[in-house]
Amino acid sequence: MKKILFVAALSLGSLTAFAQEGEITQEAAVEVAVVQDDFSAVETSELPEAVSNAVTANYPSATIEKAYVNKEEQYKLEVALEDGTEGTLYADKDGNWIEL
Secondary structure (H helix, E strand, O other), X not given: OHHHHHHHHHXXXXXXXXXXXXXXXXXXXXXXXXXXXXXXXXXXXXXXXXXXXXXXXXXXXXXXEEEEEOOOOEEEEEEEOOXXXXXXXXXXXXXXXXXX
């Protein structure tokens, strides 16, 4: 009789141990940032000389395709390189590169 109680207790204990094991799932938090693009188009000829010089100095093979400016006088420049690579650069009115 003692053996039956011992086996029953052991069985019950092992079942609860297995019941606690389970797949641990972690939920990933998704953060969406909406950037308000408040840039207005400007002619490339209207760019400050400092901005044009910065592009020429740092990217000699680049041509400015489109230019935009915002209220803080930050410039968004869409440039294309000779090899066909295109990109967007941001600069302030003094020709310093910025990240937006």
